Amino acid sequence: MNGPLYIWLIPLLPFAGFLLNGILGSRLPKWLVTTIALLAPLAAFGLVLRAALSVFAIGGFAPSSLPYVETCPIPWINAGMLHIDFSFVLDQLSLVMLLVITGVGFLIHIYSVGYMAHDEGYARYFSYLNLFLFFMTVLVLAGNALVMFVGWEGVGLASYLLIGFWFQKTTAAEAGKKAFIVNRIGDFGFLIGMFLLLANFGTLTFSEIAIKLGQDPGWQGGVVTVIALCLLLGATGKSAQLPLYIWLPDAMEGPTPVSALIHAATMVTAGVYMIARNHVLFDHSPFALGVVAIVGAATALFAATIGLVQNDIKRVLAYSTISQLGYMFLGCGVAAYSAAIFHLMTHAFFKALLFLAAGSVIHAIGGEQDLRKMGGLRKKLPVTFWTMTAAVLAIAGFFPFAGFFSKDAILYAAFLQGPGGMALWFVGLVTALLTAFYMFRLWYLTFMGEARSPEIHPHESPWSMLGPLVILALLSIGGGWIGIERFAAFLAPSTGARAADSTIPHLELMLSGAAVAVALIGWFIADLLYRQKPAQPAQVAAALPVPYKLLANKYYVDEFYGATVVKPLLGFSKYVLGWVVDAGLLGGLAWLLGGIATFAGALLQRWQSGNLRSYAAWLAAGAAALLLFMLVPWNAVWPASLQLILKVAGH
């Protein structure tokens, strides 16, 4: 028997924090703002931990069986055939997600206390951060697609608010808008997918859809493919995949902890989570799965190549995030959902760490983000250096760091999918090489060599920032040791069983060896170019001007979208909608109505002469007319007078 787990409190506590700090924050003392902001996610994390402990039946809690459902007693939408409840479901998948979100989220809250200490919008910042946690936990706990959509839109809102947190900066405000608008395109796909789900299954509840799909073997391809592709469009928007990835690099305008929490560890993984949550649909459409895999692999490679030449430390990490999300999509696309979620988890650890460490570096050298102006920070920022090293090794995929296990699980699953899968595996392998290269490039440029800007006097960050770094570093090192077998076995009720191992002996070991070897090559090239011969990169760039320019300008995708989508849309809005419809049609109609009133007024104005006697005359005339109307028997008179008029007219 299940005891109550109070999972509805998990989103609600951060929401309370948002309300308190959002409304009263500017009037409260700073220590109280900090306390509220930290207590809310801590309490939520505590509740998640309690739920986890009772799931595993550790520590004297009543054991709970999953999935565990809590439904709001008041019906949410009840219209005819449509019946949707506001329900939360805790299962293995959402439990893992919640642990990551509230755990990493809490660490980043602590980090933010140090990072944002001197910002004017301290309370506003934390209220937004709590708001994000509220929506993200709603998204993850959702028992049906509509509740998920509420969270989905909500995290988009929080992301918008936090990207544009320093709204005085035009670039930040623009980046916020860009993220919001690009996400709208994805949300459009999600919405259409939901409508199709309703039309075909009559329900949005994930478990009921799964049951209906299981009952009828006729659900294969066709409409299921369309639904899956619509959902995929939504996922590419939120998770910054091709072709909607363009908002994520710009989102780096937000404060660095925000980049770590929202644009690396949690929100951008919502698309992966959504696909895993709806995996039954994707399982019934091999075509949609193939598209997911190709989108993932293409994005991974594409973003990694751009990441090679970026000079802004946060932008390198942003492209790396896109690339790693591509891995997760690849994992989903080869139906290795547990591997994708595994990578999602380890990525949350090491990418949050990378961003926070980058934030610590930026903080230390006074807001500078250009890699070319850093260097030699190893001795000045020892804690940041060592934690970042752990993260770099993890993301590059070295044994025994976390990234090694999860990345290999995805690549292995891809390799097992026949010849097409091997091609995807190869793309993933090349991406791993590029990943190792650009991460070590960043590492060398930041920490090694000599300081390139002597006027900077770096100082190590306060412990409120270093503490989360250390914890995340430990997780980046050990987070993968749980192993994909145990992880997949735990997730199996939510995401389906893991594909059987290959019959070829030691295949996984060989593939792992290949991945590590490739990562070593990447490291070696970075070492060669950025430590041994620091002049070399410029020569390489000069020798290959066309590819270098292409990469440095991010394949001109922004320009391409600007010319093909934004400009025509703006032109259409300005000329057709603005001039013809708004100014012409609507404005003309308004002017016409106003003109009629003005004209009638000008006519009637003559009556109001101010002359008492003319008023009296009208009064008398009116009275006389009434009298006439009352006294004359019109029924009798009309025909006679009519005849008279006709007669006069006739003669």
Next chain:
Amino acid sequence: MSSLFSQEVPISWYLLLSAVLFSLGVVGFLIKRNLITVFMSIELMLNAVNLSFVTFAHQRHAVKGQIFVFFVMMVAAAEAAVGLAIIIAIFRARATLAVDRIDLMKL
């Protein structure tokens, strides 16, 4: 001769008188320029109406009509008091009582 006085005056005569008085009032109201004359015309119309009230009350043996006449008289007295005060105020302000020139209310 005695027959002339012993006979009652027909109702229609009273009503005719009332109508004539009312019309005189209306015409005076419309054509006179002096505000005081206009005011007097209003009184004339009120009294013409009073006359027809009394006539009908007498014919129908209903006392309500006569009571109503007292109401009208009372209101007319109050109106005369207020109206004359306004007229004095207007005269003080504008040194004229010509209705045509008191036209500040026009647009």
